[in-house]
Amino acid sequence: MGRTVIRLPASDEDILKLEVGDVIYVDGIVVTARDAVHRRFLVDGVPLPVDLRGLAIFHAGPVMVRQGGRWRCVSIGPTTSERMEPYEHDFIARTGVKLVIGKGGMGSKTAEACRRYGAAYTIFPGGCGALGAEAVEEVLGVEWLDLGIPEALWILKVRELGPLIVTIDPRGNNLTEEVRRRARSRVDEAIHEVVGRVGRELKL
Amino acid sequence: MARLLLDFISTVSVRLPDDVLEHLTRISKVEEPGFAGLVYEAMFRNIEVASQRRIPLCQDTGVLEFFIEVGDGFPYTADLLEAIPEAVVRATEAGFLRPNVVDPTTGRNTGNNVGPNLPWVDLRIVRGVDHANVFLYLAGGGSSRPGSARVLDPAQGLEGVVRYVLEDIAEYGPPACPPLAVGVGIGPTAEIAAVLSKRALLRPLGSKNPDPKIALLEEELVKAVNTLGIGPQGLSGKVTALAVHVEYAGRHPATVAVGVSTSCWAMRRGHLRIEKDLSARVLSHGGVKLG
DSSP: OOOOEEEESOOHHHHHTOOTTOEEEEEEEEEEOOHHHHHHHHTSOOOOSSOOTTOEEEOBOOEEEEETTEEEEEEOOBOBGGGGHHHHHHHHHHHOOOEEEEBSOOOHHHHHHHHHHTOEEEEOOTTOHHHHHHTEEEEEEEEOGGGOTTTSEEEEEEEEEEEEEEEEOTTOOBHHHHHHHHHHHHHHHHHHHHHHHHTTTOOO | OHHHHHHHHHHHHHSOOHHHHHHHHHHHHHSOTTHHHHHHHHHHHHHHHHHHHTOOSSSOOOEEEEEEEEETTOTTHHHHHHHHHHHHHHHHHTTSSOOOOEETTTTEEOSSSOBTTBSEEEEEEETTOOSEEEEEEEEOHHHHTTOEEEEEOGGGHHHHHHHHHHHHHHHHSGGGOSSEEEEEEEESSHHHHHHHHHHHHHSOTTOOOSSHHHHHHHHHHHHHHHTTOOOGGGSOOSOSEEEEEEEEOOOOTTOEEEEEEEEOSSOOEEEEEEOTTSOEEESSSTTOOOO
C-alpha cells in the first residue's frame, strides 16, 4: 500500500499539491504548540525558541516521562484545534509553519492563512495517543517547560506520523466547515421529529 | 488501598470498558468506508497498541471524577477517600496519567493531578450493604467541552430540552472526538441537571432508563443526533452518538433545567467493587487482575 509521506521540513511544492481529503503521513520534525504557546508568542510577545519554517506544529499535549535524564513520549494525540482559531492565522503568518496537525477542524481565519501562506491543516484521529507515541522516534528537546508538560513546546522526531487527513488545503477549502454547516441545518427538523414522536407520552 | 486504586486507575487509562468496546466494534461495521473507515481502523489499532504496551489510550487522561457508593457496613470509607489522592499521584508518576490539574489562582499546573477540590469525589451511602462501588470517570478536556447546563422556562418544555441538546451537539460535537456518548440530565436547577447528565454516562452504554417514557426520549434523541451526520472525528458519517442516556429529578414548578455531558469514543470509565474483606474486582473490564 503506497503511503504519501511528506518529509519535514517540507518544500512549498509538497504542501501546495495537497487537497482536502488527502491522507498523508509525515517524517521529520514536529513541534507541539497548543493554547499557552500560542498565547505566550502572540499575546505576550515572547519570541519562539524554535524556528518553525517548513515544519509542522501539532496541537497536542503529550504524556511524557523522564527516564535516565531523557524524555520519553508515552502517549501523544491531538487536542481540539478550534481553541487555537483566534491565533492560528497570525501564527502561520509569523512562523512560516507549513502544516498544522490537530483534531476537529479549524475555521475561516485559519483557512485564509493556509490560502495566503501555502499551508495546510490536517486531522490526526483524536483519542489515538498510543498510536501517536509509536510514531515518535525521539524527543529532541523541550522549551517553555514552565508552562507544564501538556502545554510545553516539545520538539519531536517522528516517523510516519498519521494518518493525517487534510481538511484545509492551501487553496483554503475547508472540509469540516461543510460537515458542521450541514449538521446545523438539520437541527430544526430533528427537533420536530423527536417532539412529534415523544411529545404525546412525555410532558416534562 | 492505594495500590488497589492505582491498578484500577491504570486499567481505566489503558483499556476501554467492555461495553464501549462492544459498541464501537458493532458501529464500525455499519459506517461507510472512506474517512470513517480510516478513522475506525486507527482507533482499533490504537486500542491494541495501548493495551499491549500498557500506555494511556489517549494522552488526555482528563481530570479524575470518582462517584462512590459505600454501604453503611463497609468499614474502610475513610481509608478509601484518603487513598485516592495518593493513588492519583502515583499513577501520574508512573505515566498512566498526564498532569492535568491547573490551579486557577496561579495558572500553574500542580504536576500531580491533585489540586483544589480535585480529584472530584461524589459520595453516597447505602444502608444495609457492606461493600463499596467505585466509579471512575476520566474527564478529558476535548470531550468535556460540549458540557453545558441551563435553566429553561416550563413553557419551553420538551422542545426546549431537545433543542438544547441537539444545538449543543451540532455546535460543539464535531471536535469532541465523536462518536460520542451523550448524557442528559433534567431537573430543577442547573447543577442538579449537570450532575445527573454525568451520572447518565456512568450507566452501561445502550442501557435504557427504567421509565419507558424517558427510554423513548433516549431512543429518539440518539436517532436525531445521528441524523446530524457529523460522524467519527467530525469527518461525516452515519454514527455521531454511541448512545444518549437521560437521567432526571423532579423539577420546580417554575423551572426545567437541562444539562449535557459528553464523552468521546475513548470513554474511559471503570467500576470497581471492593468487598468488606478488601477483595476487589473491576466489573467494567473483564479479565483484569488487580494487585
